[in-house]
Amino acid sequence: MSDPIKVLLVESQPLTRFGVRAVVEQENDIFFAGEADNASGGFKAFKENRPDVTILGLRFPDSCTIDDLDNYFISDAKAKIIVLADHAGDVEISRALKKGASGYICKDIEPDELVKAIRTVASGRKYIPDAIARVLSEHLGQEDLTATESNVLRMIVGGMSNKEIAFALDNSENTIKTHVQNIFGKIGVSDRTSAATLAIKRGLVRVDL
Numbered sequence: 001m002s003d004p005i006k007v008l009l010v011e012s013q014p015l016t017r018f019g020v021r022a023v024v025e026q027e028n029d030i031f032f033a034g035e036a037d038n039a040s041g042g043f044k045a046f047k048e049n050r051p052d053v054t055i056l057g058l059r060f061p062d063s064c065t066i067d068d069l070d071n072y073f074i075s076d077a078k079a080k081i082i083v084l085a086d087h088a089g090d091v092e093i094s095r096a097l098k099k100g101a102s103g104y105i106c107k108d109i110e111p112d113e114l115v116k117a118i119r120t121v122a123s124g125r126k127y128i129p130d131a132i133a134r135v136l137s138e139h140l141g142q143e144d145l146t147a148t149e150s151n152v153l154r155m156i157v158g159g160m161s162n163k164e165i166a167f168a169l170d171n172s173e174n175t176i177k178t179h180v181q182n183i184f185g186k187i188g189v190s191d192r193t194s195a196a197t198l199a200i201k202r203g204l205v206r207v208d209l
Contacts, residue, residue: 002032003031005031005119006029007031007033008033008042009024009032010046012059015127017134019054030115038063039060042054043075052080053080053082056082056083058083066092069101073099081100092203103126105117105132117129149182152169152203156183162176183195
């Protein structure tokens, strides 16, 4: 009989940690190796426990998981990581997968699907639920925003006018207007409110609540 799949959970919300642990501990072929509630503690536990599968919450007060994924793979090139997010923001999914994540799930996942995700990733395969795969396919082929456009969009989400953005970035207002129109064209909207709403929904702009 093969050894059980060793799982590490790194997640800031206590109730989510409790739920994931409760599901995992019901399975005979999965062993709950430990948990952490912040990014630094999670990485330390990862290095100490060397889990077969690591479930990482997307955001912590001290870090964002996607920004930290490189550290995990530098520590262990064969690390198998499932990102656990609040919602299916397609930009964040793409970034996580490009960084090397093996799976991406949301917190409303059913218990049996969580177990399936762990087993799938442990076997060396990717796990992307159908609902998240549909989100990705809806935006397949859309152009990426430049660094400047992403910064401008973040300011739009923050409620800043073109004049205020121009002052903040030390650009002319006409230059900012051009950036704004380019942003609208790339994400398929026609006004600032729609741009802000879509940016948050798709994960184009990080919003820390």
